[in-house]
Amino acid sequence: MYSEAFCKVYNEFGWNYFPEAFGEQLLLWIEENHAVVRTSLDLACGTGVLCEILHAHGIQAAGMDLSEGMIAIARKRSPAIAYEVADMVSYRPQKSFDLVTCTGDALNHIISLANVAQIFHNVYGCLNPGGYFIFDLLNEKEVPPGEPIDLDFSDTVKAQFQITQDGSGLICLKTAVWENGKLQFEETIRETVHDREAVCALLEQAGFQLLQCSHQLSRQADGQAATWYVIAQKPQ
Numbered sequence: 743m744y745s746e747a748f749c750k751v752y753n754e755f756g757w758n759y760f761p762e763a764f765g766e767q768l769l770l771w772i773e774e775n776h777a778v779v780r781t782s783l784d785l786a787c788g789t790g791v792l793c794e795i796l797h798a799h800g801i802q803a804a805g806m807d808l809s810e811g812m813i814a815i816a817r818k819r820s821p822a823i824a825y826e827v828a829d830m831v832s833y834r835p836q837k838s839f840d841l842v843t844c845t846g847d848a849l850n851h852i853i854s855l856a857n858v859a860q861i862f863h864n865v866y867g868c869l870n871p872g873g874y875f876i877f878d879l880l881n882e883k884e885v886p887p888g889e890p891i892d893l894d895f896s897d898t899v900k901a902q903f904q905i906t907q908d909g910s911g912l913i914c915l916k917t918a919v920w921e922n923g924k925l926q927f928e929e930t931i932r933e934t935v936h937d938r939e940a941v942c943a944l945l946e947q948a949g950f951q952l953l954q955c956s957h958q959l960s961r962q963a964d965g966q967a968a969t970w971y972v973i974a975q976k977p978q
Contacts, residue, residue: 761788764845765795768876770960771973777874782841785830785861785877786848790816793823801841806833830864831857838870844877847969850933853912855940862948869976875950876959879970880913880935898922908932938970950974 772779779801784792787805789812796803797820806826807813813827826835830844831852842865852858865875890904900920908914913935918928942952954973 760846761791762795764878764959765792767959767962768792768843769795769799770962771876774961777841778872779840779874781837781839781870782843783835783837783839783868785833785842785844785865786846786851787816787825788812788846790820790823790825792843792845793825794820797823804835804837804839806830806835831860832864834864835868838868838873840870840873842869842873842875844875847878847880847933849877849941850880850913850936851931853932853934855936855944858936858941859944859948862944862950866948866950866976871976872978873976874953875945875974875976877972879938879941879972880933881957881970895919938972942972945972945974949976951977 771777779796781802782793782796782804784790784796784803784805787793787807788809790805793803793805793816804824804826805813805816806828807816808827808829810827813825816823816825826833830848844861844865849858849861852861862875869875888905890902893901893903895901898921902918904916906914906916911934913933915931915933916928917931919926938955942955945952952972952974955970957970959971959973
């Protein structure tokens with residue numbers, strides 16, 4: 743669960759680059775594959791950036807997130823989009839969708855593969871026949887421990903990030919933010935790197951047809967991302 747301070751920094755100081763880039767590639771993928779997407783749900787939607795992109799292209803978008811702070815910001819940004827606060831391990835929406843997404847390595851926050859399997863079961867249940875489930879996974883090469891990274895969000899707001907691993911092998915992203923030289927908050931987020939073959943097997947056990955697991959979402963993408971993009975479909 744992200745703190746209120748982290749949500750504020752996330753929204754105000756430019757952490758939207760990933761959902762914006764993903765949204766652009768997702769729209770290309772929809773076009774390339776002639777996919778019919780009228781409704782969508784974004785799991786762990788954060789501040790709703792991806793929902794906004796899809797909504798702007800005529801898709802009836804919805805989003806959910808565990809963080810009340812993220813959802814409060816999303817609702818303020820786009821009151822026309824339906825957002826819910828929920829835990830995606832137990833979340834079972836009443837509506838069905840043509841597309842469900844889960845990006846920004848949100849599934850890597852789910853440490854237990856049993857819980858990942860439950861999420862897949864829930865998603866399968868809320869997809870229309872022929873609907874798509876698209877998500878990303880951290881690649882172990884994407885998150886090597888390293889030295890702290892300093893960023894200047896503005897003349898007065900500075901941040902520092904550092905990736906480490908704890909004794910159990912979990913990835914720890916430590917974030918600290920200063921404003922006018924005064925420490926505003928520190929936060930550590932823990933994730934795990936799931937074995938992609940195990941994840942793909944869980945998808946098939948849930949009933950999905952695995953369409954793609956690669957470093958690119960759209961065929962028009964430049965180069966290769968360090969993230970795995972997984973595309974699964976509920977059979978007609």
